[in-house]
Amino acid sequence: MAAETKSLGELGLRAQGGREAQVTGLSVDSRLVRPGHLFAALPGTKVHGAEFIQYALRMEAAAILTDREGAEIAKAELAASDAALIIAEDPRQALAYTAALWFERQPEVVVAVTGTSGKTSVATFTRQIWQALGRTSANLGTMGILGDYTAPLAHTTPEPITLHRVLRDMADAGVTHAAMEASSHGLDQGRLDGVRLSAAAFTNFSQDHLDYHANFDDYFAAKAGLFARVLPEDGTAVINIDEPRGREMLEIARGRGQRLITVGRNPAADLCITSQRFDATGQDLRFTYDAKPHLVRLALIGGFQADNVLAAAGLVIAAGEAPEAVFGALHTLVTVRGRMELAAKRDNGATVFVDYSHKPGALASALQSLRPHVMGRIVVVFGAGGDRDRLKRPLMGEAAAEFADVVIVTDDNPRSEDPGSIRAEVMRGCPEATEVGDRAEAILRGVDALQPGDALLIAGKGHETGQIVGQDVYPFDDAEQASVAVAALDGKI
Numbered sequence: 001m002a003a004e005t006k007s008l009g010e011l012g013l014r015a016q017g018g019r020e021a022q023v024t025g026l027s028v029d030s031r032l033v034r035p036g037h038l039f040a041a042l043p044g045t046k047v048h049g050a051e052f053i054q055y056a057l058r059m060e061a062a063a064i065l066t067d068r069e070g071a072e073i074a075k076a077e078l079a080a081s082d083a084a085l086i087i088a089e090d091p092r093q094a095l096a097y098t099a100a101l102w103f104e105r106q107p108e109v110v111v112a113v114t115g116t117s118g119k120t121s122v123a124t125f126t127r128q129i130w131q132a133l134g135r136t137s138a139n140l141g142t143m144g145i146l147g148d149y150t151a152p153l154a155h156t157t158p159e160p161i162t163l164h165r166v167l168r169d170m171a172d173a174g175v176t177h178a179a180m181e182a183s184s185h186g187l188d189q190g191r192l193d194g195v196r197l198s199a200a201a202f203t204n205f206s207q208d209h210l211d212y213h214a215n216f217d218d219y220f221a222a223k224a225g226l227f228a229r230v231l232p233e234d235g236t237a238v239i240n241i242d243e244p245r246g247r248e249m250l251e252i253a254r255g256r257g258q259r260l261i262t263v264g265r266n267p268a269a270d271l272c273i274t275s276q277r278f279d280a281t282g283q284d285l286r287f288t289y290d291a292k293p294h295l296v297r298l299a300l301i302g303g304f305q306a307d308n309v310l311a312a313a314g315l316v317i318a319a320g321e322a323p324e325a326v327f328g329a330l331h332t333l334v335t336v337r338g339r340m341e342l343a344a345k346r347d348n349g350a351t352v353f354v355d356y357s358h359k360p361g362a363l364a365s366a367l368q369s370l371r372p373h374v375m376g377r378i379v380v381v382f383g384a385g386g387d388r389d390r391l392k393r394p395l396m397g398e399a400a401a402e403f404a405d406v407v408i409v410t411d412d413n414p415r416s417e418d419p420g421s422i423r424a425e426v427m428r429g430c431p432e433a434t435e436v437g438d439r440a441e442a443i444l445r446g447v448d449a450l451q452p453g454d455a456l457l458i459a460g461k462g463h464e465t466g467q468i469v470g471q472d473v474y475p476f477d478d479a480e481q482a483s484v485a486v487a488a489l490d491g492k493i
């Protein structure tokens, strides 16, 4: 079979001097360039991709997409080559549009969700609702692609070439409905600008990623890009209006003329949570839609899961399903892996949950939301990741001290940093805590502390299956360690 090629015109690109080229593929990394490729030389955080144009040309790239700065950096090499040169104001966005045209197909319905917490949960519940309604669907994000099509992913929101390749593969495999996570990095770098969205949701906003975004406002602006730029005017915005900055998001969506579905406990919300009753295995949720009351049983732990479920319901309704059918499917939803997941139970009835809260706001809300399900004390085991936002460490400590009864600080992917120093920074926020570096031992100690009616929350790693120390990844699974600890302490092994 002849390799597929497309002209620059077919890819929506215009080269300097009107030069044409037949492109055989796209790459963003010079090391992956093959003859005939279009190489996107993007301005980076460490280096400008234009530094690598010489290598791309040596590999016989047919076209180079870059910005003015990039064209200047590689001026000499470009002048000596007959590759087409495309200069774009925003080459990342240009690459996103190009990738969409290159791969052509996307599932019929694609929705996206952004917010500091809840993206994976909302995307997963959205997919679960679609599946319950008989749609072939998948969700795409932190845990890879799950549902009626599965594949691993290295990033929550992959760069455009990978993203559009997997969207095409999903569509070809028969997936008609997809829900994707829009990370703030992904939005900031325009990774999903070429995706045709029917609807988008905003969950909440709190501290995260200040190692990447210059400040809080920049971080918010990145998220706002989903409504200000990516979601088209005829799309629907699903917005949590309990979130203080939800109002701002609402104004942005309204300004674009998008249809709105608001979610929250605020009586003005379209999908409005009116009451929740918690017990050991889940919650009964009362909510209204268009002022009509509904009652559903959710086998989910944590009050915030109701927010996530209703955001998912909003997305599914926005994408065209009948509201009554959507509400009828909610009782079928199952816990998202590593999100307030019941991992083990002691003989004395005490429970152990694994949760992916690895930021101050998420840790606080995980602990607060566990409280009404628990009669006794809450023990928490957690740490903070190395080579990530350092500002969040003492804040996570404070959240643990405020909302748990017993606090154990341990390691969570120290990466290249000294684990003891990370723990010390966390402990600044919770000086009374016990420090146990080894995570397995910390979990064992946490489980050992459980009296009847108590619960242990093991926070930070959720679905992860490894502990990253230096360059090494050691197999480690919080849920598995919890079972092992319970079995050992209850005399089963």
Ligand SMILES: CC(=O)N[C@H]1[C@@H](OP(=O)(O)OP(=O)(O)OC[C@H]2O[C@@H](n3ccc(=O)[nH]c3=O)[C@H](O)[C@@H]2O)O[C@H](CO)[C@@H](O)[C@@H]1O[C@H](C)C(=O)N[C@@H](C)C(=O)N[C@H](CCC(=O)O)C(=O)O
Pocket: 028, 029, 030, 031, 041, 042, 043, 044, 045, 046, 047, 048, 049, 050, 052, 154, 155, 156, 157, 158, 159, 183, 184, 185, 186, 189, 212
């Ligand atoms: C911080 C960040 O987001 N970096 C992304 C960014 O790379 P960069 O600008 O830092 O790259 P750089 O090293 O300065 O290099 C500049 C350019 O030269 C190219 N290059 C580099 C070397 C070479 O030999 N040849 C070559 O062509 C690079 O591909 C790049 O395009 O642009 C690259 C191309 O689009 C991305 O692959 C890269 O994501 C990296 C891999 C990454 O780890 N990103 C993480 C932080 C991320 O995106 N995480 C979010 C969510 C996290 C969360 O919610 O917790 C995610 O969506 O996963």
Ligand SMILES: Nc1ncnc2c1ncn2[C@@H]1O[C@H](COP(=O)(O)OP(=O)(O)OP(=O)(O)O)[C@@H](O)[C@H]1O
Pocket: 115, 116, 117, 118, 119, 120, 121, 122, 142, 156, 181, 203, 204, 304, 305, 307, 308, 338, 339, 340, 355, 356, 357, 358, 361, 362, 363, 365, 366, 462
């Ligand atoms: N709506 C919510 N409000 C507050 N906290 C939440 C909410 N949803 C989830 N959380 C907390 O955040 C953690 C991560 O949830 P989830 O994986 O759904 O979010 P995410 O936005 O995808 O996170 P990440 O950016 O790390 O991928 C959960 O384990 C839970 O503790």
Ligand SMILES: N[C@H](CCC[C@H](N)C(=O)O)C(=O)O
Pocket: 358, 384, 385, 386, 388, 412, 413, 460, 461, 464
């Ligand atoms: N996507 C996030 C996950 C962090 C999870 C936590 N376990 C850690 O390693 O800090 C990151 O890479 O920053």
Ligand SMILES: [Mg+2]
Pocket: 119, 120, 141, 142, 143, 156, 181
């Ligand atoms: Mg996620």
